[in-house]
Amino acid sequence: MSIEDVLPQTTVGQDIARRSREEGREGARVATMSLLLKRCYGPLDDLTELAHKLVATDYEQHLESVVLRVPLEQLRSVECSSIRRQACQSM
């Protein structure tokens, strides 16, 4: 038995996996949002920043807003709520 077999079964290994899955999921959501924003509104200077903000606030709602092409100003004026503020600021 090697460390490769042991580590995934330990608390610390499962902790690493859980945190990494969250990172992967956030990364995918930002990628999906960026893809859609670019497709629906053309090239944007603030694409990455905007995508992060929309994912951090309400991913599913904003996915819908982008597909339905609400005015860009409406998306840009989205504020980070107090609950999510930390997540927004950490970007």
Place this chain on the structure above:
Amino acid sequence: MPIDAQQGDRPPGYAALVMSLLERHPRDALQVLLGVDPAGAQKEAEKPSDRRDRIAGLIEAFAGPDDLVVVIELGGADPEPVAIQFVDALARRGMSEVLEQTEAGREIARRSREEAYQESYREGCIEFMTIALEHAYGPLPDLPDLARRLATAANRLQHLTLIADRVPLEKLRSA
């Protein structure tokens, strides 16, 4: 390092030496600490009771009485849970960052991140395709299937454009 603070009257250099070994040769160091001979020769030669004693000694050197109790309780168990307990004991003693930086730790992180990324990306594409289809064509009996098929194709963005242009549904269904 918290581990030094918890070592009490143990030789002060011991934890530092182990940390340094783990940092420079994480895989080899942990394999040795876990009692796994890389060539696999020693494993058969050692009696299970000797092995338990040795691991208990290692844990005592690293850790405190609590972890030793765990090892004693596991006395009749397989070597495997002892190893798992041992790694968790290391983590509790402030070594989780070192474990995270081992080859095995980075591999878990890489694989988990990649799997979650692929899964979420696929879900996200199905989700936006569903929204677009529903918006353009209203409720469709084959909506979930159609959305999944259009979203998982390589040309998913072309499909999105076709939907926005409201091409006849037959064209999408045969895409």
